[in-house]
Amino acid sequence: MSKMTENGMMSRAKVLTIDTINPTVKKVEYAVRGPIVQRAVELERELSQGMKKPFAEVIKANIGDAHAMGQQPITFFRQDAKSRACRILQSCGGHSMGAYSASQGIDSVREDVARYIERRDGGVPCDPDDIYLTTGASDGIVTMLKLLVCGEGASRTGVMISIPQYPLYSAALAELGAVQINYYLNEEKCWSLDIPELQRALDEARQYCNPRALCIINPGNPTGQVQSRKCIEDVIQFAAKERLFLMADEVYQDNVYADGCQFHSFKKVLFEMGPEYSDTVELASFHSTSKCYMGECGFRGGYMELINMDDEVKAQLTKLVSVRLCPPVPGQALMDLVVNPPQPGEPSYDNFIKERTATLSALAEKAKLTEQVLNTVQGISCNPVQGAMYSFPRITIPEKAVKEATEKGQQPDMFYCMKMLEETGICLVPGSGFGQKDGTYHFRMTILPPSDKLKILLDKVKEFHQKFTQQYS
Amino acid sequence: MSKMTENGMMSRAKVLTIDTINPTVKKVEYAVRGPIVQRAVELERELSQGMKKPFAEVIKANIGDAHAMGQQPITFFRQDAKSRACRILQSCGGHSMGAYSASQGIDSVREDVARYIERRDGGVPCDPDDIYLTTGASDGIVTMLKLLVCGEGASRTGVMISIPQYPLYSAALAELGAVQINYYLNEEKCWSLDIPELQRALDEARQYCNPRALCIINPGNPTGQVQSRKCIEDVIQFAAKERLFLMADEVYQDNVYADGCQFHSFKKVLFEMGPEYSDTVELASFHSTSKCYMGECGFRGGYMELINMDDEVKAQLTKLVSVRLCPPVPGQALMDLVVNPPQPGEPSYDNFIKERTATLSALAEKAKLTEQVLNTVQGISCNPVQGAMYSFPRITIPEKAVKEATEKGQQPDMFYCMKMLEETGICLVPGSGFGQKDGTYHFRMTILPPSDKLKILLDKVKEFHQKFTQQYS
Known part of the structure; x- marks a missing residue:
């Protein structure tokens, strides 16, 4: 383990080398x-x-x-948010952004997120207890994958991801030692997601692993497609039939440009499909302050909403996130501004709408x-x-x-x-x-x-x- | 996998339950x-x-x-830092805190951290390339542990931690499936760290795992002891002899109260021990904006300095942290203010010193x-x-x-x-x-x-x- 060098000094081999790294x-x-x-x-x-x-x-x-x-930057997020800032500070320990928040995120921010989701989804109810604030969406996605990974050999957890994919998914699965199951988007049909291809990928994967989750990115990264309502319904049916946990990466939910395209949240479609689905299909949806018209990447703000998650699992999740104490409070505050934008009549409203529309x-x-x-x-x-x-x-x-x-x-x-x-x-x-x-x-x-x-x-x-x-x- | 409920609906067992969680x-x-x-x-x-x-x-x-x-909050960190803020923003993409930074952290902040460490350690040189900004110290500690974990069964990585310990360590080791090796602090001698106890713990652990790292918290959490220079030297010698990667959690480096006690950084002592040690012993030291007189926990700012780390491992580390894009930029900015406080003659100096001393x-x-x-x-x-x-x-x-x-x-x-x-x-x-x-x-x-x-x-x-x-x- 040690050797003498020319000048007679002991030279120790390093503890941590490329051959002995994780x-x-x-x-x-x-x-x-x-x-x-x-x-x-x-x-x-x-x-x-x-x-x-x-x-x-x-x-x-x-x-x-x-x-x-x-x-x-949208002016509102940087200058005009004083009254909201006061409300957020009221919810902070010692009324300071420098205090830790609850590990799941500041209560009042989670309440605002829940109301935002309800407005977005035409009134489908949202419980603030199902909201976890995160350090960007990446943090939430990795945490959810972490919960899902178990088993060895042929019962090792497999996770279905689109190809092309955003490489956070492959990176996280590699680090967790989970099995990456590729399903290919159809480039000829504008990167559409075809159910027969999902089925093929799943059936093949069942021979060597235990597929437990299906990840969707909509609107697509890097492929830019926007899924139709019909496609989302088909995916949910597939997940229900095959008993897969759905992970919907919806960080680009405001970034829809093409005529005839519209953003449909997985949650809304799930609830419109009735209790056979909305009472059973497990779904995690992710959002972030980094994309859309905000583009506030550096703050690392985000949230995830968890639908139909088992209560004991939720307790484990809460425990797990508490080890890192809390997501960055400035990012939580920014998330609050995103989900609680100026309303008609408020001083910042006109300028906010102008800037958002322009962006x-x-x-x-x-x-x-x-x-x-x-x-x-x-x-x-x-x-x-x-x-x-x-x-x-x-x-x-x-x-x-x-x-x-x-x-x-x-x-x-x-x-x-x-x-x-x-x-x-x-x-x-x-x-x-x-x-x-x-x-x-x-x-x-x-x-x-x-x-x-x-x-x-x-x-x-x-x-x-x-x-x-x-x-x- | 599915059963009929009383009202005739299909009920599916959940994908993710307490029995099927990671x-x-x-x-x-x-x-x-x-x-x-x-x-x-x-x-x-x-x-x-x-x-x-x-x-x-x-x-x-x-x-x-x-x-x-x-x-x-110390006023300087919140109100008086305009000229520094401008300099930090100059280093941000688009001059906005909302842009991602380099994954290792903003260059100018890492340079300021390096100069801070040099001042702290009486001129021992510090290379900004050895500094990684982190999301609080916790993030850096978990990342370093992640690099160290490998092997199965009796060659599984073991990590020595003090008992009592800060439970981030046990939590991270549990999650990574590493072996926790307990060494006991001596309560009768003011929670001192005794080398024979380190040796006992290590020798016993070698029978069932591969001990690769030794974690020290100084000043101690939860135990509040401050290690003497002699003790630190002994620990470094022990780590060198036993070929252990040293992790020094030094987030309380400004929190020393008792007469006759003084903070000595592991790095300074290491370099004072001469090249036999300073050229070989691998050391990671962690700091944070959350403790000391700052107490800015909510910003999740921190850094780690890596001494004698293998270059290939450093490349792996840089890749690994890039998956999470960057630490929160407001936390990086705050870290900069901490390591680059007001100087004599600057307008905030007197008030800063007054507040810091009072705290x-x-x-x-x-x-x-x-x-x-x-x-x-x-x-x-x-x-x-x-x-x-x-x-x-x-x-x-x-x-x-x-x-x-x-x-x-x-x-x-x-x-x-x-x-x-x-x-x-x-x-x-x-x-x-x-x-x-x-x-x-x-x-x-x-x-x-x-x-x-x-x-x-x-x-x-x-x-x-x-x-x-x-x-x-």
């Missing part, structure tokens, strides 16, 4: 902040040190980080623009961005480039995105980080940059793709 | 927010509904929650008062509260009470604390939640209440203990 940690992958982003940060540093690059700035289109992309309209335009421009490029085809904050176009990568990537031990779309970053300063996430059908390649690009910047960005992507295709043909 | 979750225990605190919350509700109780208010002396206890002096007085009053009670003996924020007195519980508790399936000190809560409204945490030598009983009480309230509280504790002892004698 093996589940090694399996974790999270492409949204992977090697491409690390290189982008280096490039920014190099630029700031005066190194010459073929571009003047790095554009981080890899992540749904609205404020970093220049979206102005969402701009996103809708940018969604359309992105789809249109990308579809003019030969070798790129992009589904409509019906909702959320990303386009996920399919790209054709020439054989020669695939070969060169493979020789380098890289995924072809990683190779493509790394080259784009080096040549244009544009930071995207390769489709391989989200999962995709074998032999297909994609990238995820956020639609968040301001319109003028987005146009330039899309032109650069177009130009790069053409050059890349030529170079490798 | 078994590691069931093992998690966290007494600081356990049944006593749940009952305290109920009692508060009952009081507010006008129910008659033998007390007018519930005093939550269970947790180190300074602001909730009436400690005024720490008041704590020192309350530490002394608590020890003195508790030691006047027959059947209670309390070590000096040298540091941190709690007293952890030993209590004598009469045989008859032990018997009644056992019949109820309760730990005797849980029985004692629950009775105290019901009769006096005082919420303490039973010693059994922290671990203690068999047959001994304790409780943890924070010294945070304002002096006048603390006196009343201590008198009530005294009175209760006398009554309880009489009742069960």
Whole structure:
């Protein structure tokens, strides 16, 4: 364990090395902040040190980080919320944001969340006791998965996730040592979720694990589709029939742009299906302050609502979250402002509506623009961005480039995105980080940059793709 | 799996029940927010509904929650920090707290933390790349433990923790399925850490697991001792000899009250021991915005510094923390203010020093008062509260009470604390939640209440203990 070095000192092998680290940690992958982003940060540093690059700035289109992309914070959340702030502070220990809150979250915030959900779902009742405030939606999702994981070998918990998926899911499942069950979204039908594909994935998985949960992201990340009411009903029926715990990631619930599309919450549809379903199907729904028109990612605010959860399990959950004491109180306060926005007659109302409408309209335009421009490029085809904050176009990568990537031990779309970053300063996430059908390649690009910047960005992507295709043909 | 109910509807067994939940979750225990605190919350509700109780208010002396206890936030952290706030915002994406930061934390904050550590440790160098900002110290501690856990059966990772301990450690180890190795602090010698006891615990544990890490809390929680420089040196030597990863929980580094006591950071001592140690011993040190004179718990700010960590492991760590995107940005900003306080000549300096000194002096007085009053009670003996924020007195519980508790399936000190809560409204945490030598009983009480309230509280504790002892004698 120790050896003498040249100068006669004892050198001890490290306790913690890559060979002795928790093996589940090694399996974790999270492409949204992977090697491409690390290189982008280096490039920014190099630029700031005066190194010459073929571009003047790095554009981080890899992540749904609205404020970093220049979206102005909604004024209400930052300045106009004094009377609400007083009410929130009244609920804080010592009337200070610096005090711990209840582990489940501040009571009055959970009450406001419950009323928000009731309004959103046309009166379907919501019990504040079913609301848990979280550190962003990610925290809630990981916590729920943690509860679900058990068993060994063929009875190990399996969790169904869409492919493409948001890599928080695969990362959490890897860390928990659970079995990831892939069901593929149908790219040809605008990334729709088809029940026969769910059934196929489930039936195959039952041979080697114990499938217990089905995760849905609606509106979709990275794929931007918005599920129809019919589709949600079918999914709920499927979950009921197959006895699966439903996890509905609904953080983009305000981000719906396409004509004819509408956000339907899983909870509302569940309750409209009658007591056969609404009394039995277990559902967790997740929301966040980070997305929608707010984009307040840095505050790490969020909540989850739990429907039909067993009481003893809920007690275990409450105990589990208490170990981390409480979600950040500023994030809880911000969540409260989100679910309790200005009402007609209140001083901030007009400005709030103006800013919210402007933000969402701009996103809708940018969604359309992105789809249109990308579809003019030969070798790129992009589904409509019906909702959320990303386009996920399919790209054709020439054989020669695939070969060169493979020789380098890289995924072809990683190779493509790394080259784009080096040549244009544009930071995207390769489709391989989200999962995709074998032999297909994609990238995820956020639609968040301001319109003028987005146009330039899309032109650069177009130009790069053409050059890349030529170079490798 | 399904059965017909009386009204003919199909009833499905739940997917997630107490029998099918993740078994590691069931093992998690966290007494600081356990049944006593749940009952305290109920009692508060009952009081507010006008129910008659033998007390007018519930005093939550269970947790180190300074602001909730009436400690005024330090003005600088809330009002006077404009120029620093501008600098922090300059480092934020889109100059907004609402943007995600780097997963490791904002660069400029990590630089300020590094300079703070250098000042604290008399010039021992600190590299900002070794600093990871965290969501409170708890987050960093759990993340480090996660990296360390591997192996099965007799090669499963074991982690040494003090008994009594802060139950975050036992909870995290239970959840990770690691082996908890208890070493006992010496109550007779003011909760000192004795090396022979470390050796005993380690030697025994080597028979059934693979001990890889040693956790130290200094100043101690719940025990309030402050380790001497000599003791820290001995611990480092022990860790080096036995090849253990050192985890130093130093969140109370400003909370030292007793004459002759001084805080020594593990890092400083390590570097003073020369390169044989400073080049090899792996150390993680944790700090937080929640304790010391700040008491800003609700912001969930913190950092960890990693010494001699393997580079590949660091890359894994960076990847792992990126899955949660970033620690809350308001907490990062507050951490920056803590490590970068007003300097002589700056407008806030005088007031900051006044407030900080007043807060720490008041704590020192309350530490002394608590020890003195508790030691006047027959059947209670309390070590000096040298540091941190709690007293952890030993209590004598009469045989008859032990018997009644056992019949109820309760730990005797849980029985004692629950009775105290019901009769006096005082919420303490039973010693059994922290671990203690068999047959001994304790409780943890924070010294945070304002002096006048603390006196009343201590008198009530005294009175209760006398009554309880009489009742069960």
